[in-house]
Amino acid sequence: MFLLIPLFVILALCLLCAAAAGWFMLGRAPAAVKTVGQLSEREHQGRRYLAYVPPTLAPGAGVVxxxxGGARAEQARRGTGYRFEQLADERGFVVAYPQPFEGAWNxxxxxxxxxxxxxxxxxxAYLASLAQALVAEHGLDTRRVFVFGHSSGGQMALRLAVERPDAVQxxxxxxxxLPAPGNDVATHRRRMVPVLMVNGTVDPLTAFNGGSQSLFGFSPRGELLSARATAEHFAALAQAPNHDxxxxxxxxxxxxxxxxxHRWSVSAGPxxxxxxxxxxxxxxxxxxGRGPRGLGLQTAALDAPVAACDFFxxxxxSGS
Structure with missing residues (x-):
């Protein structure tokens, strides 16, 4: 009889933990959307990626x-709510979803x-090479290569911006x-790439004000700059003193x-x-769609893929 009590307590705790985990991960999966382009699974340098090509692609079009942050290319499609494919149909550009090496970006x-x-x-180097291959295959404009990244995918996009500013516009x-000094292995080139950032002030993983990063206390990732300091770093490279x-x-x-x-601009624009x-x-x-509830609120006042494409x-x- 006395042995049953601890077993009951353990079972109750397990059920409670499962319920808490379910609440934490609860989100809203994106609904299926109607698109008219072609999605295909491809390979570049032995790594899988997905490519979406709209039905109408003018010469000199761009690529995104x-x-x-997920392990598979399909997660990038779902995680953006298939929004880039809709925008590609409307605005005429190619979308590619590269898959990280063994589930994570370097x-x-x-x-x-x-x-x-x-x-x-x-x-x-891989992302720069993939972009070049897509440009060559579809007759795209080398001056219209852009990258959008979320979470660790965003960290990788920032590394590409500082290491290969020649490869992305x-x-x-x-x-x-950006990682703080001492936690940064990138080779910084002193050349500016236009950068747009979206950061939540109560982000539990990437603190808006910077500091130590980890996965809820596990697997430390070192120190990060604040969102404002990251933006100001790129603004300084751009010699863009005008702020509003x-x-x-x-x-x-x-x-x-x-x-x-917040915008930092020069006479030519942001x-x-x-x-x-x-x-x-x-x-x-x-x-x-909406991400896991435990990662905080998702604003409805901003459509990040649209903001990114406008920025790019x-x-x-014209005439469409």
């Missing part, structure tokens, strides 16, 4: 590489216990910041977050943008 954080780091995989990231801030309209959908857009999502978490704002200058063809 979409990097996710970004520039020094503390990074992943196979790509242990085996010396040069993901910056713009980068947009959500829930990512403005709030975006509230969504009015029971959404308690507020988005403030070079760095930071969307500060007040009350937002480790999220990729998009209208179709990927507009719908």
């Amino acid at each position: 590489l979409v990097l996710h 970004d520039s954080r020094k503390l990074l216990p992943v196979a790509a780091r242990q085996q010396g995989v040069d993901d910056s 713009g980068v947009a990231v959500t829930a990512a910041c 801030s403005e709030p975006l309209p509230m969504s009015g959908k029971g959404d308690s977050t507020q988005v403030i857009r 070079r760095v943008e930071l969307y500060e999502v007040r009350g937002g978490g480790h999220a990729l704002p998009r209208p179709n 200058g990927l507009q719908a063809p």
